[in-house]
Amino acid sequence: MGFLIGIDSGGTATKAAVIDPQGRTLGTAARNVQVLEPHPAWSERDMEAMWRDTCAVVREALAAANLSGDAVDGIACTGHGNGLYLIDAAGRPVRHAINSTDQRAADIIRTWQADCLDAHVLPLTAQSLWAAQPNALLAWLQTHEPQSLARASRLLMAKDYIRFRLTGIAAMEETDMSATSLMNVPDGTYDDRLLAWFGIAEAKRLLPPLVKSAEVCGTVTPTAAAATGLRAGTPVAGGMFDIDACGLASGCIDERQLVMVAGTWGNNQYIARQPLIDRDLFMTSRYCMPGWFLMLEGSPTGTGNLDWFAREFLGDTQTLLAQAGGESLFAWADRTVEQTPLNLDTPLFLPFLYGSNLGHPAQACLLGMKGRHTRADMLRAVYEGCIFAHNRHVQRLYAFRAPPATIRLTGGAARSAVWAQMFADVFQVPIEIPAGQELGALGAAIAAAVACGSYASFEEAVRGMTRIERTHTPDPERGALHAARYARYSEACSLLRPFFTA
Secondary structure (H helix, E strand, C coil), rough: CCCEEEEEECCCEEEEEEEEECCCCEEEEEECCEEEECCCCEEEHHHHHHHHHHCCCCCHHHHHCCCCCCCEEEEEECCCCCCCEEEEECCCCCEEEEEECCCHHHHHHHHHHHHHHHHHHHHHHEEECCCCCCHHHHHHHHHHHHHHHHHHHHHEEEHHHHHHHHCCCCHHHHHHHHCCCCCCCCCCEEHHHHHCCCCCHHHHHHCCCCCCCCCCCECCCHHHHHCCEECCCCCECCEEEEEHHHHHCCCCCCCCCCCCECCCCCEEEEECCCCCCCCCCCEEEEEECCEEEEEEECCCCCCCCHHHHHHHHHHHHHHHHHHCCCCCHHHHHHHHHCCCCCCCCEEEEECCCCCCCCCCCCCCCEEEECCCCCCCHHHHHHHHHHHHHHHHHHHCCCCCCCCCCCEEEEEEHCHHHHCCCCCHEEEEEEEEECCCHHHHHHHHHHHHHHCCCCHHHHHHHHHHHEEEEEEEEECCCHHHHHHHHHEEEHHHHHHHHHHHCC
């Protein structure tokens, strides 16, 4: 067994990790994504810059592991889902990629919902319709940028574009495609009816061949090898949607596990043998393990709220910490939250800066402020509010499945012992933190390990490459206080609806 590389092309960072066959991370590297916002509600990225960043992080991860590309047996990519990556017949970007946080097509979604199209397509798509899905973005381009569609030859997702740059072969991996509302999810196939119903039948020519997560989809080209430091001819697997990658790296291989990904999006997921199709569920998609489906509840109500709070309210603290050369801002935030008492009248935070999970538009709020409250109280409220958003999603999942004995937590919040303990206290079940520095990249590497024959199956690879790093045990007393506060939070969400704007 040789070494593996997992590449994670997320919405906020591009990462690479060198991983051994036992799942240990030997070297990592990352580059922040420059998000382009040329107009209100737009969110884009430069695809050439994305490729340059990918080449850089692969080289740096190899250097950090003190390895050459010759030592790598297999590669796979993961990345954010949805958005839109268009290339022309020569493989060049047609325009900037559109990110999964883009809202330009919101009016199209509202029109489809008013026409009950969301209910009509649900038996095939198994998911909600939302503005950054490629169906809505293609419809928007059809009206506003027909020249872009005319130039386009292939539609790809983020990680599929990186795999294309590595191999020169354009393909669409099925876990990603199954989250776009352009696939018949129960059947796992493209469906012309969906394109027709969305009014984008002409886009059929853009859809590449479908591939599996652990399928070898090509090998590294000499051009890509020169750019990345990889060996030409190294096999590249199909890879997977990042929610699948995090689930896989968390050991999610049967119905028992429930996994939370507490990142920019607060995602909550489990897998089952049969697809669940229900208008009260955010999404069902195809899981990376053949024969399994992933049920998801999620919204952009996660750690981006803390990033905003730090940027807007903690700049002076960050400056002082930098001058002192001591702890990081987020280590300081953890310590501050841990030292700040929680009471019933501590302020509440509604984490809706970038979207809500209420089923209607909503904005973020800090409620219950008094003169004695400080930034520390507000900071604690932000931590708690993000967990409450997860709780709302998880309660929806419990309508379809029994509560688990434990919950596995990944994402940025999992790196914080303080935040992870708060999750345990709110949910009143042990919270398990999977081992690994970059779980998305680890999940991709697991696919590469199966594709190149290091393991015979995903189940075998997960057992050989994943483990639990630590467990947080719930405190019943704090749990009772959080439960009382969650009731107030839920009531506030309902009472404030008349004040929220679109």
